[in-house]
Amino acid sequence: MHLSPSSSRVSAPAAAAPKLRVEGVSLHYPDGKGGHVVALDDVSFDVPEKQFAVLVGPSGCGKSSLLYLAAGLNDVTSGEILLDGKPVHGPGPDRGMVFQGYTLFPWLNVRENIAFGLKRKGIPAAERREIVDHYLDEVGLSKFADSYSRHLSGGMKQRVAIARALANDPQVLLMDEPFGALDSQTRLQMQKLLLRVWEKSHKTVLFVTHDIDEAILLGDRVLVMSARPGRIARELTVPIAHPRSMDQVMEPEFIALKRQILDLLHPTQDTEQDAE
Amino acid sequence: MANRRSLVQRCLTPMTVLPRSTMVVVGVVMWVLFFLIWVGLSNGGVVPPMFLPTPTAVLHTGWELLQNGTLPMHIWASARVVLTGFILSSLLAIPLGLLMGTFPVVQAMLEPIVNFIRYLPVTAFVPLFILWIGIGEEQRVAVILFGTFFQQLIMFSDVARQVPRDLLNAAYTLGATRASVTWQVLAPASLPGVLDALRVTMGWAWTYLVVAELVAASSGLGYISLKAMRGFQVDVIFLAIAIIGALGLVTDQAFRFLRLKVAGWAQ
Ligand SMILES: Nc1ncnc2c1ncn2[C@@H]1O[C@H](COP(=O)(O)OP(=O)(O)OP(=O)(O)O)[C@@H](O)[C@H]1O
Ligand SMILES: [Mg+2]
Numbered sequence: 001m002h003l004s005p006s007s008s009r010v011s012a013p014a015a016a017a018p019k020l021r022v023e024g025v026s027l028h029y030p031d032g033k034g035g036h037v038v039a040l041d042d043v044s045f046d047v048p049e050k051q052f053a054v055l056v057g058p059s060g061c062g063k064s065s066l067l068y069l070a071a072g073l074n075d076v077t078s079g080e081i082l083l084d085g086k087p088v089h090g091p092g093p094d095r096g097m098v099f100q101g102y103t104l105f106p107w108l109n110v111r112e113n114i115a116f117g118l119k120r121k122g123i124p125a126a127e128r129r130e131i132v133d134h135y136l137d138e139v140g141l142s143k144f145a146d147s148y149s150r151h152l153s154g155g156m157k158q159r160v161a162i163a164r165a166l167a168n169d170p171q172v173l174l175m176d177e178p179f180g181a182l183d184s185q186t187r188l189q190m191q192k193l194l195l196r197v198w199e200k201s202h203k204t205v206l207f208v209t210h211d212i213d214e215a216i217l218l219g220d221r222v223l224v225m226s227a228r229p230g231r232i233a234r235e236l237t238v239p240i241a242h243p244r245s246m247d248q249v250m251e252p253e254f255i256a257l258k259r260q261i262l263d264l265l266h267p268t269q270d271t272e273q274d275a276e
Numbered sequence: 277m278a279n280r281r282s283l284v285q286r287c288l289t290p291m292t293v294l295p296r297s298t299m300v301v302v303g304v305v306m307w308v309l310f311f312l313i314w315v316g317l318s319n320g321g322v323v324p325p326m327f328l329p330t331p332t333a334v335l336h337t338g339w340e341l342l343q344n345g346t347l348p349m350h351i352w353a354s355a356r357v358v359l360t361g362f363i364l365s366s367l368l369a370i371p372l373g374l375l376m377g378t379f380p381v382v383q384a385m386l387e388p389i390v391n392f393i394r395y396l397p398v399t400a401f402v403p404l405f406i407l408w409i410g411i412g413e414e415q416r417v418a419v420i421l422f423g424t425f426f427q428q429l430i431m432f433s434d435v436a437r438q439v440p441r442d443l444l445n446a447a448y449t450l451g452a453t454r455a456s457v458t459w460q461v462l463a464p465a466s467l468p469g470v471l472d473a474l475r476v477t478m479g480w481a482w483t484y485l486v487v488a489e490l491v492a493a494s495s496g497l498g499y500i501s502l503k504a505m506r507g508f509q510v511d512v513i514f515l516a517i518a519i520i521g522a523l524g525l526v527t528d529q530a531f532r533f534l535r536l537k538v539a540g541w542a543q
Binding site: 071072073090092093095097099101103105107116117120121149150161164165170174 | 440442443445446447448449450451452453456460461464465467539541542543
């Protein structure tokens with residue numbers, strides 16, 4: 001399963017070069033008793049350009065850890081993370097991220113939040129305004145441009161976070177369970193919104209979730225992780241064409257894939273009723 | 277009406293929300309009660325006037341001292357010392373404390389010393405300061421500076437430490453440099469906490485001031501209190517206490533207002 005020696009992959013033709021490559025990445029956390037916990041163990045996978053890749057796995061299997069490494073917010077213990085073939089060192093605007101918790105800057109209004117990265121890049125005010133207006137419209141928050149985060153619902157906050165990340169036009173968008181804290185109704189709306197936005201932009205996305213429906217609905221490819229230590233157990237391609245819609249969760253391909261993932265995540269459990 | 281709780285029931289419910297009017301009325305009632313007890317004890321002759329002046333006597337003395345200019349002079353003397361000490365302390369403690377909370381290196385350097393000094397009562401240092409600095413205004417400023425600085429340092433470092441990590445991480449992934457994360461994220465995120473800590477420590481600064489003035493001073497509210505004790509002028513002591521209380525209330529409200537103005541987003 002794991003292609004640990006890197007030489008075999010590097011020789012692949014340049015045209016097929018992945019946008020994001022995770023190569024033999026391991027991550028140890030100190031356990032506070034002088035030893036360490038293995039959070040990730042020799043994880044390797046590629047995300048080709050314009051692909052929506054989804055990581056699923058049980059809680060605590062290292063999904064967030066992996067995303068933080070890709071973002072450059074933490075250092076690998078061993079292995080390498082490459083963007084366009086170049087190793088990443090530290091965080092940068094080429095890898096945008098939407099976090100598991102709410103991370104809007106509460107002292108800035110929605111518009112200023114979305115403009116944060118653009119301002120750092122030195123984009124002139126007029127152009128900035130145009131870009132912000134575009135993404136406000138994309139996430140349906142034009143009316144809330146001047147609101148502050150304390151007046152926004154959880155779903156709205158995550159929409160701003162998505163707009164903020166997209167406005168910066170990153171090479172890769174990393175999303176860590178962005179809808180994990182939302183109620184199921186809002187979650188559905190957010191999934192629809194993200195599908196629509198992605199089908200227009202075709203960003204390279206690495207999306208983390210532990211909701212299997214969400215993984216199949218959004219992803220082109222699903223990477224199933226196993227826990228303790230975190231490893232990629234299987235890579236699955238989602239055979240459903242775009243544009244996608246919510247109704248497709250009832251289709252046989254969808255259900256078959258869902259059963260396959262459920263079996264990987266809970267090998268001993270009977271999945272009959274879950275798959276219904 | 278039937279299924280609504282009565283006001284009494286609501287007052288007895290833990291952690292409940294009461295209407296603003298009830299809160300105000302209860303507060304006013306307490307003040308009225310306080311004055312009634314005072315009037316009862318003093319005017320009623322329960323406590324001799326040598327120990328407890330009547331409210332009118334205090335007001336009268338206050339008016340008199342205001343007219344002849346001694347009261348404004350002493351108030352200004354006290355306020356000047358408190359403000360100088362407090363502002364100096366804050367100017368040093370805000371950057372240093374925030375650095376301490378932000379950079380583990382600075383924390384490792386300062387925390388052991390600060391935690392040692394923090395538990396020493398500032399009063400223990402008053403004789404030392406008198407010996408070193410004398411009994412002038414500088415000595416009182418030093419007492420306040422010493423009393424507030426180390427407490428502030430710890431409070432400000434806690435403020436910085438409580439800024440959510442992912443707020444900084446979000447800024448980094450949006451292309452912020454370390455400098456801009458510091459100024460555009462850490463600084464604004466710390467502002468409400470800093471203002472709250474300032475409000476609390478300002479109260480402490482007043483306490484240290486009076487301590488310093490009782491020991492060695494030739495002006496100020498603590499000083500006139502002490503002088504009044506020697507002359508059995510209990511009304512002046514009461515006046516000094518009331519004014520210190522009122523000044524405390526004013527600065528407290530000023531900080532509240534400032535907090536609302538510059539960090540209203542954190543309500
Ligand atoms: N800073 C840390 N120090 C020590 N251990 C950590 C740290 N962060 C994470 N871990 C451990 O590493 C493992 C992976 O954590 P991680 O947050 O990446 O999991 P996750 O898959 O994102 O989980 P969830 O689905 O609950 O968000 C867990 O066992 C966790 O306890
Ligand atoms: Mg996580």
